Amino acid sequence: MITTDDVAFLRSRLGVKALENASALELKPDTLIGDVAALRARYGERAPALAETVHCRRRAAGRLVDPQHWLLTDEALQQATASVVAAARAAEIARRFPGAVVHDVTCSVGAELVELAAADGIGAVIGSDLDPVRLAMAAHNVDGATLLRADALTPVSTADVLLADPARRRGGSRTFRIEDLSPPLLDVLTTYAGRPLAVKCAPGLDYGTLRARFGFDGQVQITSLDGWVREACLWTELDDGISQRATVLRTSGGAVRTEEVTDRDPDDTRVGPSGRWIVDPDGAIVRAGLVRHWATRHGLWQLDPKIAYLTGDSIPPGERGFAVLEQVPMKEKALRKALADRDCGSLEILVRGVDVDPDQLRKRLRLKGKAPLALVITRIGSRGVAFVCETGVRAD
Incomplete structure (x- = not known):
């Protein structure tokens, strides 16, 4: 240690x-x-x-900017916010609360503090933590922040905005249970009630229960980075009445492309048969419950009103789509014949709404050809269906 x-x-x-x-x-x-x-x-x-x-x-390469100058522990790195995500949050705080003093009450080694201190429009930055080792590391990693040793549940500043990141690992494994966070999530929300607060949580957080049982009435923001859902952030302050929000971040050549979808966007998409493409929306959009909103924005529609797969005649920029070759009943004999007819030798299998193990199914299909294909398995109404597709392509 x-x-x-x-x-x-x-x-x-x-x-x-x-x-x-x-x-x-x-x-x-x-x-x-x-x-x-x-x-x-x-x-x-x-x-x-x-x-x-x-x-x-x-x-930390690819997670933190210039990691060769950081001081870290293994546990602190596991919980550290990726620099791209932290920078997006810092910019969001600056937009919502221009000139604010921001206090990260669980600053650890400073992954959030670095981006807060670098963001235009933030007045000053404070970081505090109970762990003296992590604080000493933060002093090395971060320029321009005031550091304090303090319990996150003991208010020690009058900062305009507070940020918290309760630990999400118990016994070496990640937890999604509200009651297992440290410090406890409900204690954090209670301690800073009435003050602008953002709490970073695991993406699998049951925010529905948080709203229904515990009365949380703020904004839930689900963020993904390059196709991986990274976190749920609870904002106690609503922004333009938005209660659900998905933030999709994609990096390319050092640039970051951001797409935001909210529950105030139109959601009047239709349900219908497949178009040319099947699209599996980014996990942040699915987790935030904003599939219909995103579909409406991009002219897509649903195969089934309760399933997240979308279809259309084009692929949204930056997204991956599967060109439909044919629709097949969800029966292994029919699947085996359809794939054999197309000389399939390797197969990517995507599943939603149907209890299928892709690895086991792939073995039973006994592929012997050479062509790579994709199989999208889903449910339409009460029927299991499969779409034989070309391998996925990503739109520019």
């Missing part, structure tokens, strides 16, 4: 050089024992901290 003395060493001139030396080692499972022994021979008790820091920096 890294200590505050370790952090002080890592921040020193000798520590910086030691990290450079440690970075030259492989530190892979088959070399770890020897590599750590070499570090221990040279740096004594600091060897584990050096190895963990280098390992975390490598794992």
Whole structure:
């Protein structure tokens, strides 16, 4: 376990050089024992901290900006907000509360603080945490923030906006239960009742129960990054009356493309037979319950009113679509024949609304051809159906 003395060493001139030396080692499972022994021979008790820091920096590539200058622990990295997502939230806070003083009451090693401090339109940034090691790391990682050691459930500032990220891991596994967060989610909401607050939660959070049983009446924002749903953010302050919101972030060549869908957008899409393409909406849109809103925006329609698959004659920009070749009854004999007729040798299987194990089905279909295809399995009414499709393509 890294200590505050370790952090002080890592921040020193000798520590910086030691990290450079440690970075030259492989530190892979088959070399770890020897590599750590070499570090221990040279740096004594600091060897584990050096190895963990280098390992975390490598794992943080693509998640944090310039991770080779960060001080991290394994646990802190697992919970750290990706830089692109944190930057989007900082920009959102600046838009909603221009000139605000923002206080991250669970700042950890500073993944959110870095983006808050860099955002235009934010007046000042405060970070606090109970863990002295993480605070010491945040002092290294973040410029321009005031840091305090404090319990998240003990208000210590009069900041205009508060940000919290309760820990979502218990016993080494991720939790989606409201009552398992630390500090408890309901305690955080109660402690800062009446003040603008944003709480980052796991994307699988049961926000329906939070609204129905616990009276949460703010905005739920589901955010994805490059096709992966990353988080649910609870905003106690509504924005233009929006209660449900999906934020889809996609990166390409260093640029970030953002699409926002809300429950105030039109949702008068229709239900009908398949068009040229089948589209599986981004998970943030599905999780936020905004499939019909997104479909209406892009001229798509539903195959079934209760299933998230959409269809249409074009693919929305940045999304992946599957060109429909034929519709087949959800019977293995019919599927096997249809795929054999098209010389199918490899098959991507997508499933919604039907209890099918794609891996087991693929084995039973006994594919022997050469062509790659896709199979979209779903339910229309009470019938299971399958669409044999070309492999997915992504629109520009």
